[in-house]
Amino acid sequence: DAKTTQPTSMDCAEGRAANLPCNHSTISGNEYVYWYRQIHSQGPQYIIHGLKNNETNEMASLIITEDRKSSTLILPHATLRDTAVYYCIVRVGGADGLTFGKGTHLIIQP
């Protein structure tokens, strides 16, 4: 699986959009970009994934650059409950496990 690079931590004001970047410059053509988050002492929660096109669901939007070397997860209206560690993972689909890096600790400020 390709390696990803994320900022260690970010702050965002409550009610504003939180934009979390991820670099994956060695991504290959058949690798998906996944985002998970982990709230303290809970299991990781799946957020969204994409291959080439931008994706949106009820939780977030995923913007993937045209060259697929980076992506941004957007939480449109951050709340205090969005404070968590966010993981960007690049992988080919299949039954093998996920490789989690250190992620970005997002802190939503009131």
Place this chain on the structure above:
Amino acid sequence: SQTIHQWPATLVQPVGSPLSLECTVEGTSNPNLYWYRQAAGRGLQLLFYSVGIGQISSEVPQNLSASRPQDRQFILSSKKLLLSDSGFYLCAWSLASSTDTQYFGPGTRLTVL
């Protein structure tokens, strides 16, 4: 909808004692199942995964073992716990597909004293 359960939620065990953690999935058939461990201050590490009953793949050699006696049941065991086995144990499931999105359970926090 699918639901994943893990128990117990927390566990404190002495060194050298046995371990059995259970994970069950509801609302789906023939899922892929996974055990991960998250040690304090560290990332998630895949321990085992299973694509079917009795089929177990081990990712990291250690004193833990896994079994899948039923389609939607995954068990993590140890005969003798070590201090280094302390951590947050997470079970996950996915459906065989082009993406195999994994969904995690609530976890079991194990402390070995």
